[in-house]
Amino acid sequence: MSQVTVFYGLYGSGKSEVSINYALCLAREGRAVTIVDLDAVTPYFRVRDVRERLLEEGVRVVAPKESVRHADLPVLPEGIRRILMHGEGDIVVDVGGDPTGARVLGGLKDALRPGARGLFVVNANRPFSRTLDEAEEAVRRVTTSAGLPPQGLVSNTHMGELTQIEHISYGLEFAEALGRRLGLPVVMVGVPAWLKSQEEELAGALHGAEPLYLERYLLKPWEIPE
Amino acid sequence: MSESLLMKGNEALAEAAIRAGCRFYFGYPITPQNEISEYMARRLGEHGGVFVQAESEVSSINMVYGAAGAGGRVLISSSSPGISLMQEAISYIAGAELPCVIVNMSRGGPGLGGIQPSQSDYFQATKGGGHGDYRMIVLAPATIQEGCDLMATAFELADKYRNPVMVLGDGMIGQMMEPVVFPEVLDATELPPKPWATTGAKGRKRNIISSIYLDPEELDAHNWRLEEKYRKIRESEVRYEVLHGDDAEWFFVAYGTVARICTAVIQRLRKEGVKAGLIRPISLWPFPDEAFEKVADRAKGFLTVEMSTGQMVEDVRLAVNGRKPVYFYGRTGGAVPTPRSVERRLRDMMDGKVPSQTDYFDRVGGAK
Numbered sequence: 001m002s003q004v005t006v007f008y009g010l011y012g013s014g015k016s017e018v019s020i021n022y023a024l025c026l027a028r029e030g031r032a033v034t035i036v037d038l039d040a041v042t043p044y045f046r047v048r049d050v051r052e053r054l055l056e057e058g059v060r061v062v063a064p065k066e067s068v069r070h071a072d073l074p075v076l077p078e079g080i081r082r083i084l085m086h087g088e089g090d091i092v093v094d095v096g097g098d099p100t101g102a103r104v105l106g107g108l109k110d111a112l113r114p115g116a117r118g119l120f121v122v123n124a125n126r127p128f129s130r131t132l133d134e135a136e137e138a139v140r141r142v143t144t145s146a147g148l149p150p151q152g153l154v155s156n157t158h159m160g161e162l163t164q165i166e167h168i169s170y171g172l173e174f175a176e177a178l179g180r181r182l183g184l185p186v187v188m189v190g191v192p193a194w195l196k197s198q199e200e201e202l203a204g205a206l207h208g209a210e211p212l213y214l215e216r217y218l219l220k221p222w223e224i225p226e
Numbered sequence: 227m228s229e230s231l232l233m234k235g236n237e238a239l240a241e242a243a244i245r246a247g248c249r250f251y252f253g254y255p256i257t258p259q260n261e262i263s264e265y266m267a268r269r270l271g272e273h274g275g276v277f278v279q280a281e282s283e284v285s286s287i288n289m290v291y292g293a294a295g296a297g298g299r300v301l302i303s304s305s306s307p308g309i310s311l312m313q314e315a316i317s318y319i320a321g322a323e324l325p326c327v328i329v330n331m332s333r334g335g336p337g338l339g340g341i342q343p344s345q346s347d348y349f350q351a352t353k354g355g356g357h358g359d360y361r362m363i364v365l366a367p368a369t370i371q372e373g374c375d376l377m378a379t380a381f382e383l384a385d386k387y388r389n390p391v392m393v394l395g396d397g398m399i400g401q402m403m404e405p406v407v408f409p410e411v412l413d414a415t416e417l418p419p420k421p422w423a424t425t426g427a428k429g430r431k432r433n434i435i436s437s438i439y440l441d442p443e444e445l446d447a448h449n450w451r452l453e454e455k456y457r458k459i460r461e462s463e464v465r466y467e468v469l470h471g472d473d474a475e476w477f478f479v480a481y482g483t484v485a486r487i488c489t490a491v492i493q494r495l496r497k498e499g500v501k502a503g504l505i506r507p508i509s510l511w512p513f514p515d516e517a518f519e520k521v522a523d524r525a526k527g528f529l530t531v532e533m534s535t536g537q538m539v540e541d542v543r544l545a546v547n548g549r550k551p552v553y554f555y556g557r558t559g560g561a562v563p564t565p566r567s568v569e570r571r572l573r574d575m576m577d578g579k580v581p582s583q584t585d586y587f588d589r590v591g592g593a594k
Contacts, residue, residue, distance in 0.1 A: 011261070012233075012234055042401075043258045043342075044401040072341045125405075127265070159230055160403060160404055160405050162230070162405050220398070221483065224564065226566055
């Protein structure tokens with residue numbers, strides 16, 4: 001069964017990295033995957049900036065065309081409605097941050113297939129989602145603006161390169177508490193791939209939750225390998 | 227949980243300004259710095275502050291003039307073309323000796339340019355973007371944490387010298403995320419009083435905020451008094467960082483984002499036994515000449531790397547003063563120097579070659 005998965009959330013919650021990693025994860029299982037860059041509000045660090053890397057691994061990339069990649073305008077990919085309605089295989093949609101970015105999806109919701117699942121990405125170390133009250137308000141504002149009720153949460157609490165297991169376990173507890181308030185399950189936990197080696201501690205932190213191991217693709221200029 | 231937060235540079239500078247006692251923010255939207263305005267719009271009111279999105283950059287900077295004259299701690303932010311529009315009022319603010327902090331998250335120019343990161347506003351920031359004999363303190367962070375720390379410094383220096391201070395970043399500094407730790411919110415009532423401010427003249431002689439001096443003798447005196455203030459700033463407010471100053475022979479000179487790239491290259495070169503180091507100006511004005519004094523005798527050469535066609539390199543040449551070779555490598559318009567191309571330039575220099583100053587001429591041929 002092919003599935004449409006929409007990642008939305010606040011600015012900087014990690015939607016793009018989660019989308020990229022999730023799409024690659026599906027592709028590596030041999031599934032046909034399309035990733036849709038629906039971010040019309042962020043000027044840097046977007047899915048379209050790693051288009052080549054995704055294509056290499058067989059992920060189809062739907063993004064604003066190259067000629068307007070750096071335009072300071074909210075440009076949508078060509079044929080976006082048709083792709084959302086009739087695109088083959090799995091579709092992963094990376095939505096722009098905050099209610100402002102999510103509004104773009106709101107204008108396309110009639111094109112979403114029935115069964116499309118909206119997953120709200122939350123990082124409890126980010127401004128405006130550090131307390132449960134703030135995070136709850138964020139979920140309501142973003143998902144209302146997107147016109148797609150959430151079906152689950154993605155716990156993506158981290159501290160960049162300083163991320164430790166404690167951040168993962170704190171973030172998961174936070175997301176579970178948020179989920180209890182909203183009646184939503186935590187369907188994925190973002191875990192930096194380099195923490196994989198700490199198997200026991202990680203298993204303890206996840207207590208059965210599903211990890212999504214995250215390699216970083218959206219790199220700062222000095223992090224780009226040779 | 228720890229007190230660290232994961233923040234975009236723009237958000238972090240806004241929060242740091244609030245914690246430094248800033249209670250007035252004026253701005254007008256422009257990419258790539260809009261998160262500053264958005265953050266201020268949400269948070270400044272919680273601290274009893276005033277947020278105004280004006281109808282233009284010209285309006286917003288003149289609101290800064292007014293609020294600073296009334297004694298507030300005032301912040302304004304924009305990006306390159308927006309900062310250009312503000313130059314007239316910045317000159318007035320300097321002439322009237324008012325404190326304020328201006329953030330420029332610069333992008334590629336000239337003209338409308340693009341929205342990707344650039345360092346091509348160095349001349350405008352450090353050489354007087356507006357008219358008249360004035361100087362502006364310019365601070366350039368290379369990490370988000372340093373940006374937060376410098377924001378507090380910027381407000382202190384602005385008040386101390388009654389002068390505009392610019393925090394000069396680029397789009398990358400504004401958009402990237404790093405962990406940061408903030409100080410407690412400063413108690414704004416404990417700031418030193420500003421007896422010169424226009425706070426209502428009841429019971430005292432009125433204060434006048436102005437930059438008009440029609441009598442040439444008076445204006446001459448005013449300018450030399452300002453110059454004396456700038457001399458004190460040159461003496462006391464130089465800030466820089468030197469990496470491997472004790473043994474380096476080949477020095478990169480870079481600030482902000484590019485300093486991060488050079489630092490990564492130095493780590494790699496050092497593993498291969500190359501004695502590379504970095505001079506990183508933090509105050510772009512006053513420029514840290516003294517950093518070069520300390521190493522010029524031992525150094526074999528300096529390679530200035532910028533996201534411009536060569537602006538800071540002029541100050542580097544003045545500081546080195548012909549004692550050692552100074553070379554330049556730059557990319558512009560949002561193209562960012564890659565670690566590999568930076569390393570190649572340094573290796574060319576070590577081989578006694580003149581490194582090509584940009585990848586563009588490498589591709590199409592032309593001037594070195």
